[in-house]
Amino acid sequence: MGVPQNSPFAASEAKKFPREIEYCNNNSLFSGEATMNNVSGFYENSKIFITGATGFLGKALVEKLLRSCDGLDSVYVLMRPKRGMAVEQRLKELFKNPVFNRIREKDPDAFEKVKAISGDVSLPNLGIGDGDKAFLVDNINIVFHSAATVKFNEDLKNAVILNTLGTKRVLQICKEMKRLKSFVHVSTAYCNSDKDTVEETVYKPPYDPEAVINCIDVLADEAIDVLAQKMLDKHPNTYTLTKAMAEHIVLENSELIPSAVVRPSIITAAWKEPYPGWVDNISGITGIFMECGRGTIKTIICDEKCRIDVIPVDVVVDTLITAAWHTVANRSNAMRVYNCTSGFSNPITWKKFGELTQKYALEYPSKYVTWYPGFTYRTNRTLHALYATLFHTVPSALLDVFLYCSGQQPMMLKFSRKIYSALSAGSFFSTHEWDFKASTMDELVEAVKHAEDGERFNVDLRESNGFTWDCYVKDFMLGVRKFVLKDDVSSLAKAKIKLNRLYWFQKIFQIVSLYAMLKVTTNFLY
Incomplete structure (x- = not known):
């Protein structure tokens, strides 16, 4: 719950979240015990900023916010013009995706709440115009940063610019936001893949993110390629390495910004929402799963005794939404990290x-x-x-x-x-397999369970909560189909x-x- 004014922790909390404490005490958007016990109430009248909204996870996040937090004021999504298409046109194309069918049937006017902001995380100031930036700084209450390149074979320069430097640029704008309540960064459970046991904490990255960013800025491409070979070491690819450095940047800024990090494992088709089996891309394991179904894959490098850690996209989305609420409703002296994985609650080989x-x-x-x-x-x-x-x-x-x-x-x-x-x-x-610790994730599960509207948000993948792998894989196969x-x-x-x-x-x-x-x-x- 909130920190009382006479609490011995009040001084340290005020130092950590100075603008957020002032905002909560003086603004009607987030006040009262009812909001603390109600996830959707936390979003009442809020203005939300999302990066990566056109991605698989981002689309599902926008859809769930519109459908389950219908009291929110507006959602601003960062988009870049693409193939000669302006961001407004791209937004209209985005809404044609089947993920939005339930909203189209129930409340098509909800789409009016979503606005496109022209920009790009690879550019200074996110490529946002002065007017748009001023609006975001003055009005945004909640930020979800999910923009990233998830290509395993991405070269180091692009991976650093999009995953590490991009995160830094988002945080620079967040630090200026006058009404910010919560910032949630989407990471990956595998950003510490060099460790067998992964706690819910931010580990020191193998290289200083600022130094790496500076090197990328001044070195020739050939030198960066040589640097990449040295830096990867125990990391399997540039994705996990640059996401680890991004987490460290979030931690460094968490004294000024009320932040949380959510680490999903391999994101796959939806368990329940918006439809069982919903998926709209063939990247990573989904593409392999599809081709196994089509019979074109006959051999796979794999240790069948190891655990596979996949997590349905709707569980990740609900974790993001509730983590933003949990960060404020149940404050902690340390930044929370949520290992959003299946292995801790419902493992499968x-x-x-x-x-x-x-x-x-x-x-x-x-x-x-x-x-x-x-x-x-x-x-x-x-x-x-x-x-x-x-x-x-x-x-x-x-x-x-x-x-x-x-x-x-x-x-x-x-x-x-x-x-x-x-x-x-x-x-x-x-x-390989990892032991992902999940005490903070367990706390979130319990907090959501006791929230007034907790039944709207599926963050518990246990069999006791109705999840079985047999039914899920069936829906996954039908969803791909x-x-x-x-x-x-x-x-x-x-x-x-x-x-x-x-x-x-x-x-x-x-x-x-x-x-x-x-x-x-x-x-x-x-």
Whole structure:
């Protein structure tokens, strides 16, 4: 709850959150016990600023805020013009996404609350004009910073500019905001992937963020490439490294800004909201999951005994929304970090997740199924490369020959290489596991449970709260089928007929291949 004026902690809290304390004491937007016990009440009449709103997580965040915190005043989203399209037009295109269908049906006027601010986190002052900046400084109450590049193969310069320097630039504007109540930074559970046990604390990064930012600004690209090789060390990619440095910058500014850091693990399709299985991209594990369902992936570098840590996007969104409230309603002397992961409450191994994937790939095949689904985990990279050549590259090359001869554009070999690259990029995470501590996340779960409107926000992934992996993977498969492949359920009957043909084709191919191998072996021996 709030800190009483006569509390021995009042002085230190006032030093830590000087403008926020003054704001809460003197502004009707956040006052009274009712607001402290009510998440949506915290957002009543609030103006919110969001970066990264066009991303997978960002879209879901905007949708949930409009739907569950309907008393909010407005949402301002940072957007950059793209492909000749102004930000206002991009915003209209954004609202066409199926994630907003429930709002379109229930209250289409809610879209009027969302305004686009032209800008870019890669630019000084976020590329925001003077007038827009003055408005944000004078009016914004809550900030969610989720803009980032999530590419594992991003070069160091771009990753630092977008993930680390971009965070610094957002915080510089936040420090000027006169009515700021809460700042929530979206990080990643893997920003400390060099550690086996990850506590809910900000660790000292391997390199000073300010020094790295300065180096990126003055060094030639060739020198930066050399620097990247040295800096990565135990980090698997530039994404985890630059997010670790970004967290440190947030911590350094938390004495002036009421801040929280939310660390989701691998974000996947929705559990419940806005629709079970909703997903709108094929990056990372979702793309691999989709191709396993289509049968194009036959081998994966993975230790099946390790835990896979995936977290539904709606659970992450609800954690962000409630973390902003929790930061103020239950103040702490230290900045809170929330490890938003599944392993601490409902763990599952790669083996079990793979079995469920195979089960529902066969039960709900898409009309776009290419081969009969079936894949194998292996840790031997040489054997993986051999299997990938035999079952990914060679079939793709043969299909490209067929496409070329039939006057179509060859594409399968290029696609196969993309899959192989994605599998390689994710292999670090599929061959390691982490113990993510979650005492702060547990505190949030309990706080939300006791909030007056806590039932609106799903932050508890325990089986006792209704979450089961069997149902989730089923919805995930159906979600990919519906929202990504745009494959209506009406095609299921024909898809199963196609799947049956592929099964017998595979059996015949295996028999012919075995016969050919025996024939070659016999000729060789005799």
